[in-house]
Amino acid sequence: MNAEGFASIAALVKARSGIVLTPDKEYMLDTRLAPLMKQAGIPNLDAxxxxLRDPRADALARDVTExxxxxxxxxxxxxxxxxHLKRLLPPLMAKRPPGHRLRIWSAACSTGQEAYSVAMILQELGIKNAxxxxxxxxxxxxxxxxxxxFTQFEVQRGLPVQMLVKHFRQERGKWRVGPSLREMVRFEERNLLGDHRALGKFDVVFCRNVLIYFDPQTKGRVLNALAAQMAPDGVMYLGGAETVLGLTDRLAPVSGERGAYALAAAGQARMAG
Ligand SMILES: C[S@@+](CC[C@H](N)C(=O)[O-])C[C@H]1O[C@@H](n2cnc3c(N)ncnc32)[C@H](O)[C@@H]1O
Structure with missing residues (x-):
């Protein structure tokens, strides 16, 4: 494909999702977009x-981004x-007023394993109002x-067998999450680049393994937007290859807990002001 075509697809994907595509990712465009192009009768990436330059091609632009x-x-x-979450929640809940509904956000949740893992922990801890x-x-x-x-392969990755048997039911060779976990979790489409204020505050936010695809400016913007939705003593978890350092002053690492971040005193003051 020509450099101009690549640059225009990369710009569109970045504007819609924050994901940065460097020229070495051109192979990815070929493999990931081939089915979509075949279906739409588009012969090649330049076409x-x-x-995509046509402003009416919004549905196509969305499909390409996804x-x-x-x-x-x-x-x-x-x-x-x-x-860490298992250790964090009992003291955190003890600080909340009676009847507090614990709120946890799995941002960029993909196929839901993170959210369901959290649900299993809450069940283990006996936290029902969540x-x-x-x-x-x-x-x-x-x-x-x-x-x-979930497929057999998916449940074999990280899910202890006792938890599988306890929380999932076999269904036509796959595993379905049982109703008690399912009713704790709600899923919706949401762009991390959007405005999250209507969601209200969360006690815990997971935002893992997605910032790695963004440039520093977008990382900072997303971290600030998520920090604004955290309870003052809330915790945010990032992926192992991700950090807040140099990106925002609103969050600071929780000492000795890799991947866990709390609102920084400086950041809290700035948010209040
Ligand atoms: C590698 S998965 C991480 C899933 C999960 N958080 C984990 O750590 O296992 C990254 C997810 O981020 C989502 N994503 C990428 N850009 C996004 C954006 N701007 N807004 C919301 N989700 C986004 C992708 O669709 C994908 O499902």
């Missing part, structure tokens, strides 16, 4: 780039944040998350 998201996820991914919200840009993964059906 696709040309078509096809270029990476949706890798697994249950209890990276372990540590979930161990709401877990899973959100993602991609319609396809949000539908899959809502459906709550």
């Amino acid at each position: 696709l780039a040309l078509k 096809a270029l998201t990476t949706n890798e996820s697994s249950f209890f991914r990276d372990g540590k944040p979930f161990d 709401e877990i919200l899973g959100t993602d840009l991609s319609r396809e993964v949000v539908e899959r998350a809502r459906d709550g059906v």
